[in-house]
Amino acid sequence: MCGIVGYVGDNxxxxxxxxxxxxxxxxxxxxxxxxxxNPSGKINIYKSQGKVSNLEDFCKDKNLEAKSGIAHTxxxxxxxxxxxxxxxxxxxxxxxxxxHNGTIENYQVIKDALIEQGCTxxxxxxxxxxxxxxxxxxxxxxxxxxxxVREALKQVVGAxxxxxxxxxxxxxxxxxxxxxxxxxxIGDNETFLASDATPFIEYTKDAVYLKDGEIAIIEKGEPLxxxxxxxxxxxxxxxxxxxxxxQLEKGGYDHFMLKEIFEQPTTLRDCxxxxxxxxxxxxxxxxxxxxxxxxLNAKRIVIVACGTSWHAALLGKYLIQDNCxxxxxxxYASEFRYSNPILDxxxxxxxxxxxxxxxxxLAAVKIAKDMGAYVYGISNVVGSSIPRETHSGTYIHVGxxxxxxxxxxxxxxxxxxxxxxxxxxQIKKTMPxxxxxxxxxxxxxxxxxxxxxxxxxxKIEKLSMKYTYAKNFLYLGRGYSYPVALEGALKLKEIxxxxxxxxxxxxxxxxxxxxxxxxxxxVIIAPMDHVYEKIVSNVQQVKARGGSIIAIVxxxxxxxxxxxxxVLEVPEMPxxxxxxxxxxxxxLLSYYIAINKGKDVDMPRNLAKSVTVE
Ligand code: G6P
Numbered sequence: 200m201c202g203i204v205g206y207v208g209d210n211x212x213x214x215x216x217x218x219x220x221x222x223x224x225x226x227x228x229x230x231x232x233x234x235x236x237n238p239s240g241k242i243n244i245y246k247s248q249g250k251v252s253n254l255e256d257f258c259k260d261k262n263l264e265a266k267s268g269i270a271h272t273x274x275x276x277x278x279x280x281x282x283x284x285x286x287x288x289x290x291x292x293x294x295x296x297x298x299h300n301g302t303i304e305n306y307q308v309i310k311d312a313l314i315e316q317g318c319t320x321x322x323x324x325x326x327x328x329x330x331x332x333x334x335x336x337x338x339x340x341x342x343x344x345x346x347x348v349r350e351a352l353k354q355v356v357g358a359x360x361x362x363x364x365x366x367x368x369x370x371x372x373x374x375x376x377x378x379x380x381x382x383x384x385i386g387d388n389e390t391f392l393a394s395d396a397t398p399f400i401e402y403t404k405d406a407v408y409l410k411d412g413e414i415a416i417i418e419k420g421e422p423l424x425x426x427x428x429x430x431x432x433x434x435x436x437x438x439x440x441x442x443x444x445x446q447l448e449k450g451g452y453d454h455f456m457l458k459e460i461f462e463q464p465t466t467l468r469d470c471x472x473x474x475x476x477x478x479x480x481x482x483x484x485x486x487x488x489x490x491x492x493x494x495l496n497a498k499r500i501v502i503v504a505c506g507t508s509w510h511a512a513l514l515g516k517y518l519i520q521d522n523c524x525x526x527x528x529x530x531y532a533s534e535f536r537y538s539n540p541i542l543d544x545x546x547x548x549x550x551x552x553x554x555x556x557x558x559x560x561l562a563a564v565k566i567a568k569d570m571g572a573y574v575y576g577i578s579n580v581v582g583s584s585i586p587r588e589t590h591s592g593t594y595i596h597v598g599x600x601x602x603x604x605x606x607x608x609x610x611x612x613x614x615x616x617x618x619x620x621x622x623x624x625q626i627k628k629t630m631p632x633x634x635x636x637x638x639x640x641x642x643x644x645x646x647x648x649x650x651x652x653x654x655x656x657x658k659i660e661k662l663s664m665k666y667t668y669a670k671n672f673l674y675l676g677r678g679y680s681y682p683v684a685l686e687g688a689l690k691l692k693e694i695x696x697x698x699x700x701x702x703x704x705x706x707x708x709x710x711x712x713x714x715x716x717x718x719x720x721x722v723i724i725a726p727m728d729h730v731y732e733k734i735v736s737n738v739q740q741v742k743a744r745g746g747s748i749i750a751i752v753x754x755x756x757x758x759x760x761x762x763x764x765x766v767l768e769v770p771e772m773p774x775x776x777x778x779x780x781x782x783x784x785x786x787l788l789s790y791y792i793a794i795n796k797g798k799d800v801d802m803p804r805n806l807a808k809s810v811t812v813e
Contacts, residue, residue: 200811201286201300202226202272203381204398205362205372207419208389212236213263215391216270219398220251222447225601225801225808226300226394227274230285233258234296235265236369242296246285250802267370267419269362269392271298274807277306278323288327290334291318294366295344297330300394301358301379302812309354329355333363345416348373349428352414358558358812360409362392370419376409379811380556380584383407383415383423385437390417394809395580396440397447397599404440408582438582446598456602456694456800460786461653464646466597466607467779470614471642479639480632482621486575486593490547493573494623497547500525501540501572503532503563504551505810507605507689511612512551513682514778518620521775524629532559533813535566542570549575551616553600553608554809555583562813564588577615579608593619602801603808604693606786609686610649610779617642617775641773645780652769652783659784662749662765663791669720672699673746674785675707676724677734683724683778687785694800695793704737715746722788723763724781727753728774738762749788751781 202223206212216233231254232246245261247254251272271286278284287296303309306325309332314320318331329351337347344365352359358378365371374381374392384391384399384406391399392415396406407423409415413433416424425433452458475482487494500519502512509531516527530538532550536559542548548567552560555578564585567574576585576592579600586592595611621638624630666672672691676684685701692699702711704723715721721741725734735758741748742762750756750763753771760766767784793800 200227200274200807200809202394203269203298203300203360203362203392205269205374205392205417206389207267207370207372207417208386209266210389212265212268213258216268217251217255219393220254220270220272222397223394224251224272225603227272227807228802229273229275229280230282231270231272232285232287233268233270234287234298234364235263235268236364236366237262237265238369240366240369242289242293242364242366244287244289244296246282248280248282248285265369267364267372269296269298269364269372276302276812277325284322284324286326288322288324288330290330292334295330295334295363297326297333297361297363299326299329300360300811303329303355303359304357305355329359329361330363344368344373345414348375348414349430352377352428360394372417373414374409374417375414377411378558378561381409381415383409383417385423388420390423392417396442400440400442400447401444405437406440406582407435407437441581442599447601454602454801456604456606456790459600459602459607460783460790462598463607463610463783464650464653466611467614467649468646469596469598470611471618471645474618475639475642479643480636482618482625482635482639484593484618484622486591487619487622487626489591490573490575491626493547495627496545497525498545500527500547500549501542502527502529502549502551503535503560505532505557505559507609507686508551508553508560508612510682510686510689511609511616513685514613514679515549515551515616515620517679518616518775519623522620522624522630523627525623532557532563536562540566540570542567542572544571544573546572547575548572549577550585550589551577551612552585553579553605553612555580555585556809556811558811558813561585561588577612579611603803603806604690604789604800610782613779614645638773638776641776645776648770648772648780649783652780655767655784656787659767659787660791663788663795666720667792667795669697669718671714671719672697673707673711673715673719673721674699674701674724675704675721675734675737677704677730678728679774679778680724680726680728680781683782683785684722686782687722687724687789690786690789691792693806694789694803695796695798696804697792704734707737708740712740712744715741715744717745717747720747720749722749722751722785723759724751725759726751726769726777726781727756727771728777735759751784
C-alpha cells in the first residue's frame with residue numbers, strides 16, 4: 200500500500216528511483232512522483248496520475264540532475280488519485296519534501312490547527328499535513344530537521360513510513376516508521392531506502408529493517424544512524440538478503456501472475472525442502488519443535504488473516520481439527536481486532552500473511568500477544584513485521600510474489616498449514632505413524648503432480664473464451680473444497696472484475712440457487728472425497744435450473760463428468776491434500792478470462808498487494 204524509494208550516493212538518482220518504483224508498483228499504482236535534491240540547492244518534484252510509466256513520460260524533458268532523492272507510488276487513502284494528491288508533497292516554503300505510506304488518523308485536527316496558524320494546503324492528503332507540521336515545528340522551535348521530525352511524529356496518531364529531504368541538505372534523507380515497513384540498503388558509498396528490499400537487491404545484499412518508532416538518518420559519506428523518537432541511538436542490525444534479481448523478473452512469461460502460477464512445482468518443492476524427511480515418515484517444522492510444549496497444551500487455536508491468506512486459514516482449520524484434534528476458530532484479522540477477543544496463555548493464535556505487513560493482521564498479532572496467547576506467524580517475506588512480532592513461526596519460502604492476485608503464496612500457505620498439522624499430530628500422537636507416512640509420501644509427490652496439472656493450461660485457455668463475457672459466476676465446493684471455491688471466486692473477481700461468489704455447495708439451495716440460469720456458470724470443485732456423493736446432488740440441482748457447469752474432478756471420474764458441460768481432471772490425492780491440486784486450474788481460469796477481457800492481471804484496479812492501512 201504505497202511504495203517508497205530513496206537514494207543518497209554518487210549515481211544518477213533518477214534512474215535508481217524509477218527502477219525502484221517499478222519494483223514497488225505492486226503496492227499501489229494510482230499515481231507516482233519523485234523529488235530530486237538538485238545540488239544547486241533546489242528540490243524538483245515531478246508527479247503524475249496513473250502508473251510509473253506515466254511519470255517517466257512526464258519527466259522526459261525535465262531537469263533530472265541529482266544524486267539524492269525520494270520517490271513514491273501511491274494507493275490512495277485520503278483524496279482521489281490525481282497529480283495534486285500524488286506524493287511527494289512540499290512544505291509551504293518548499294524547503295522540505297516528504298513521501299508517506301500509511302494513514303495519519305488525527306490529520307484533520309492537526310490541519311485545522313495549522314490553518315489557524317496561516318498554513319495553506321495544495322492537496323487533500325494527510326501526508327501534506329505531516330510535512331507542513333514538520334516545517335512548522337522546525338521554524339517555531341528553530342531546530343534541525345531530525346528534531347522537528349521527532350517532535351511531529353510524537354503528535355501523530357496512525358501508521359506511517361515516511362522519508363523527508365531538505366533543500367539545504369541535499370545529501371541526506373530522514374526516514375521513520377510506525378506500523379508500515381521500511382528497509383535501508385547499505386551499499387558502497389551509497390545508501391538506499393525502500394518499502395521492501397526489492398528496489399535495491401541488485402546493488403546490495405545488506406539490509407536494515409527499521410522497527411516501529413525508529414528514525415533513520417541516511418547521509419552521504421556517513422554510516423547509517425538510527426535513533427528513537429526520544430533520540431536514543433538504536434543498534435544498526437544488518438541482515439543479509441537471500442533474494443535474487445531473477446526472482447523479480449518475468450522470465451519470459453507475459454505476466455508475473457502466469458509466471459507465479461507456473462513456478463508452483465518449484466515453490467512447493469522449496470516449501471517442503473528439509474521439512475518432510477525420512478522418506479515422508481517424519482514431518483518437522485522447526486517452529487513447531489521450538490514451541491512443542493505450547494502445541495501439546497493448546498486448548499484452542501485461533502487463526503487470523505485477510506484476503507487469500509484467510510482462505511488458507513480456513514483450510515488450516517480443517518487440517519488442524521482433522522489431524523490434531525485441537526478446536527480451531529478462523530477470524531478475519533480486521534474483525535478479530537475489534538471483537539473484544541477472549542484469549543489466554545493456553546490459546547495459540549496463528550497469523551497468516553504473505554507480505555507479513557498487513558495492518559489488520561499485525562494489529563491482531565499485537566492484541567493476541569498482549570492477552571498472553573502464544574502467537575505463531577506464517578509468512579513469506581523474511582524480516583517483515585509479522586515474523587518479527589510473533590513468538591515463532593514458519594516461512595513459506597515461495598520467493599517474491601509480485602502479481603497482486605496471490606497464487607503461489609496461497610499454495611505455499613496451504614502446504615505449510617498441512618505440514619504444521621502433521622508436525623503437531625506427530626508430537627501429540629493424534630495420528631497413526633502409518634497414516635503420517637502415507638501423507639508424507641504423497642506430499643513429496645505434490646510438486647510433480649502440480650506440474651501435471653499445469654498441462655491443463657491450453658485446455659483452460661480455450662475454455663476461458665466461452666466464459667469471458669459471463670456477468671456472474673458461482674464457485675461451489677464442500678469440505679476441503681469449500682475454501683478452494685472461495686479462493687477461486689476471489690481470484691476471478693480480483694483480476695477480471697466479474698462478480699463471483701464462492702459457496703459451500705449445500706448452502707447454495709438457501710439463496711444463490713435463485714440466481715442460476717443459462718447465463719450463470721457454476722464452477723464445481725468435486726474431487727473424490729467423503730462428500731463426493733453429496734456434491735453430486737448439488738450438481739443435479741444446478742443442472743435442473745439450466746446452469747452450465749465447469750467441474751474440477753479426479754481423473755477417471757464417471758458421475759459428475761457426465762453431468763458437467765466442461766471437465767478439468769486432476770490426479771487423485773488423499774483428501775486433505777486436494778486443495779493445492781484443485782486450486783491450480785482455478786488460478787489459470789481466472790488468468791485467461793481476465794486476459795481475454797484485456798485486463799491488467801498483475802495490477803488490477805483498486806487493489807494493492809500489501810495493505811498496510813486499516
Ligand atoms: C491484499 C492482497 C491479497 C492478500 C491480502 C492479504 O488484499 O491483494 O492478495 O491476500 O492483501 O495479504 P497478506 O500479505 O497479509 O497475505
